[in-house]
Amino acid sequence: xxxxxxxxxYLVKRTGEKVFLECVQDMDHENMFWxxxxxGLGLRLIYFSYDVKMKEKGxxxxxxxxxxxxxxxxxxxxxxxxxxxxxxxLCASSPPGTVDGYTFGSGTxxxxx
Amino acid sequence: TQLLExxxxxxxxQEGENLTVYCNSSSVFSSLQWYRQEPGEGPVLLVTVVxxxxxxxxxxxxxxxxxxxxxxxxxxxxxxxxxxGLYLCAGRGGAQKLVFGQGTRxxxxx
Numbered sequence: 250x251x252x253x254x255x256x257x258x259y260l261v262k263r264t265g266e267k268v269f270l271e272c273v274q275d276m277d278h279e280n281m282f283w284x285x286x287x288x289g290l291g292l293r294l295i296y297f298s299y300d301v302k303m304k305e306k307g308x309x310x311x312x313x314x315x316x317x318x319x320x321x322x323x324x325x326x327x328x329x330x331x332x333x334x335x336x337x338x339l340c341a342s343s344p345p346g347t348v349d350g351y352t353f354g355s356g357t358x359x360x361x362x
Numbered sequence: 363t364q365l366l367e368x369x370x371x372x373x374x375x376q377e378g379e380n381l382t383v384y385c386n387s388s389s390v391f392s393s394l395q396w397y398r399q400e401p402g403e404g405p406v407l408l409v410t411v412v413x414x415x416x417x418x419x420x421x422x423x424x425x426x427x428x429x430x431x432x433x434x435x436x437x438x439x440x441x442x443x444x445x446x447g448l449y450l451c452a453g454r455g456g457a458q459k460l461v462f463g464q465g466t467r468x469x470x471x472x
Contacts, residue, residue, distance in 0.1 A: 291464040348454075355403050
């Protein structure tokens with residue numbers, strides 16, 4: 250019954266490393282999103298994609314990039330990890346339209362040391 | 363920029379009590395959603411409200427969308443320990459992306 254799968258639940262990386270967070274959905278959804286969640290700040294949108302090979306910046310894209318080569322997969326890339334990128338990262342998908350909710354993955358807790 | 367303010371941010375009550383969580387904005391939203399998130403998991407959609415004044419019930423949970431579609435409330439009757447979690451409201455403006463509130467962390471003590 251799992252619909253949005255994030256490849257890792259926990260990751261520890263060193264400062265300066267290039268980090269890949271993978272997200273796969275099996276619901277044939279057009280829209281996919283990457284958020285980070287920090288205490289007191291809620292969910293902040295990093296990047297989103299409405300279709301294959303399309304991407305748009307969210308509210309906090311600095312230090313991140315994304316890739317969507319296939320409809321079901323949306324990858325978040327930290328080009329050079331920094332300690333302030335330590336966070337919970339959540340991937341979500343949704344069908345097109347303005348009423349449907351998001352289906353979230355279980356999250357990846359990333360620690361950068 | 364559309365913002366959603368949730369209150370309270372933290373709430374700890376005894377089992378059996380009633381509670382209300384609020385979600386407010388100065389912006390109009392075409393729809394508003396409520397999610398619940400448990401530790402170590404992603405948020406799970408509880409309900410979507412679309413029409414101003416709309417009320418939806420999910421067992422002991424009652425959700426209301428304000429008449430002007432700028433605010434919403436979540437009321438829980440006779441809270442149970444299983445209701446413990448982080449409750450998030452999220453509004454949709456015109457685009458397909460959601461704006462999330464900061465969340466209300468609810469603890470129900472047995």
